[in-house]
Amino acid sequence: MHIAEGILSPPVLAGGALVALAGLAQGLRTVKPQTVPRVGVISAALFIAALIHVPIGVASAHLTLTGLAGLLLGWAAFPAIFVALLLQAILFQFGGLTTLGVNTIATALPALVVFVLFRRSLHSRGAWGFVGPFLGGALGVALAGVTVAAALFLSDDTAFTEAAVAVLLAHVPIMVIEGVLCAFCVGFLRTVKPELLPAPKQRRELASAS
Amino acid sequence: MQAESSVSLRRPTTAILAVVFASSPALAHRVDVGAYVADGRVLVEACYSDGEAVREAAVEVTDPDGNVLIEGRTSAEGRYQFTLAAIPAHINVVVKTADGHRGAKTLPRESLLGLLGAAQSEADASPMPSAVEPPTSGAATSERDNLAEIKPTLAQLKAALVRHEVALHDLQQQLALLNKPRGGVSTDRVLAGVGLIVGLTGIAAYCLARRSRQS
Numbered sequence: 001m002h003i004a005e006g007i008l009s010p011p012v013l014a015g016g017a018l019v020a021l022a023g024l025a026q027g028l029r030t031v032k033p034q035t036v037p038r039v040g041v042i043s044a045a046l047f048i049a050a051l052i053h054v055p056i057g058v059a060s061a062h063l064t065l066t067g068l069a070g071l072l073l074g075w076a077a078f079p080a081i082f083v084a085l086l087l088q089a090i091l092f093q094f095g096g097l098t099t100l101g102v103n104t105i106a107t108a109l110p111a112l113v114v115f116v117l118f119r120r121s122l123h124s125r126g127a128w129g130f131v132g133p134f135l136g137g138a139l140g141v142a143l144a145g146v147t148v149a150a151a152l153f154l155s156d157d158t159a160f161t162e163a164a165v166a167v168l169l170a171h172v173p174i175m176v177i178e179g180v181l182c183a184f185c186v187g188f189l190r191t192v193k194p195e196l197l198p199a200p201k202q203r204r205e206l207a208s209a210s
Numbered sequence: 211m212q213a214e215s216s217v218s219l220r221r222p223t224t225a226i227l228a229v230v231f232a233s234s235p236a237l238a239h240r241v242d243v244g245a246y247v248a249d250g251r252v253l254v255e256a257c258y259s260d261g262e263a264v265r266e267a268a269v270e271v272t273d274p275d276g277n278v279l280i281e282g283r284t285s286a287e288g289r290y291q292f293t294l295a296a297i298p299a300h301i302n303v304v305v306k307t308a309d310g311h312r313g314a315k316t317l318p319r320e321s322l323l324g325l326l327g328a329a330q331s332e333a334d335a336s337p338m339p340s341a342v343e344p345p346t347s348g349a350a351t352s353e354r355d356n357l358a359e360i361k362p363t364l365a366q367l368k369a370a371l372v373r374h375e376v377a378l379h380d381l382q383q384q385l386a387l388l389n390k391p392r393g394g395v396s397t398d399r400v401l402a403g404v405g406l407i408v409g410l411t412g413i414a415a416y417c418l419a420r421r422s423r424q425s
Contacts, residue, residue: 002240002310002311003310004240004241004310004311004312004313005312006304006312006314007306007310007312031414031418032418033415033418033419033422036411036414036415036418037411037415039411039414040407040408040410040411040414041411043407043410043411044403044404044407044408047403047404047407048400048403048404051395051400053258053260053262083407083410084407087403087406087407088403091395091399091400091402091403092240092259092395092399093240094240094259148309148310151310152309152310162308163308163309163310166307166308166309167309167310170309
């Protein structure tokens, strides 16, 4: 998610930066030497995903991979997303440096929610093993849209519903695509490289600071 | 475990590289604004970084003090045009969408003088012929001979004027192309970003490995 510079009010920007810093600190604490490569790979994927434009719907929207990042990383999604957004802001002028905090939250909080809600589906072999990641991928995009709408609402006189509808409408096709993508990615990893998925044992490490 | 994770790294990396090269023309999520003066108006065009027009977005034109001069909305082609009564030191043209995208373009006074020129040349249109006449009446000695000479001269003037107008039109079209919002993200930047992430990952892995060895 990229809110451009010059749209949000200073209090929202400052609040966003503080919350993002806290999340970042917590995320970095959960990263273990074994999980560093995974964080890097997901960060690179997130960095590039924003370039994949989906030309369906009313507005310009692109892949975010929020749900997938959450499912694979848990708290570590914060640093992965932060790095991806930072480089997108510097290299592509997507979003901006001042809005980096808000944009990090708008992507990482939904990722975390998806992780908490759907991590059990990661190693499930039944239908839930497909439906869970699908819902996770779709929900990640939807929640990110709602967070962006909330940030716009908090700093401007635009009505929340108007902003939310504008953002969500733009992302309905993306939600479906990301759901499918997420489900297939998780399914693929489960079959081919289950070590890349947070293992039941590792799960606790990723979920909390422990 | 370490060796294992570095092996598992290979497959996603290939997937990422495949994505980079498959997706380079389809891009999104930055608003580029182009603005220039032509025919006495300021023409504005806005597109997303994938080249798609920014439709139905709010346009706001402000002067250096932040006063709003003009407000409007882009058309279905992402275009907007306006004129200005007075020309400030510079103007900011900002295009904003409802979902948090924003792009801006600053036009300095020099680029806006075309507005003034158009207004002036309209005002000067009537005195112009009389400005041509004085030398002819000034050279008064043999007026009839001169009048005969002037007729072809006027035709030549007209032809020259048309030539200049055509040239000016060409220039304006080239200017329009130059000012077209460009969009797009260069592949080098994509690769640079991926490289940076790989590097950062390496540094993080190194630091963490050192720390766990020490403890």
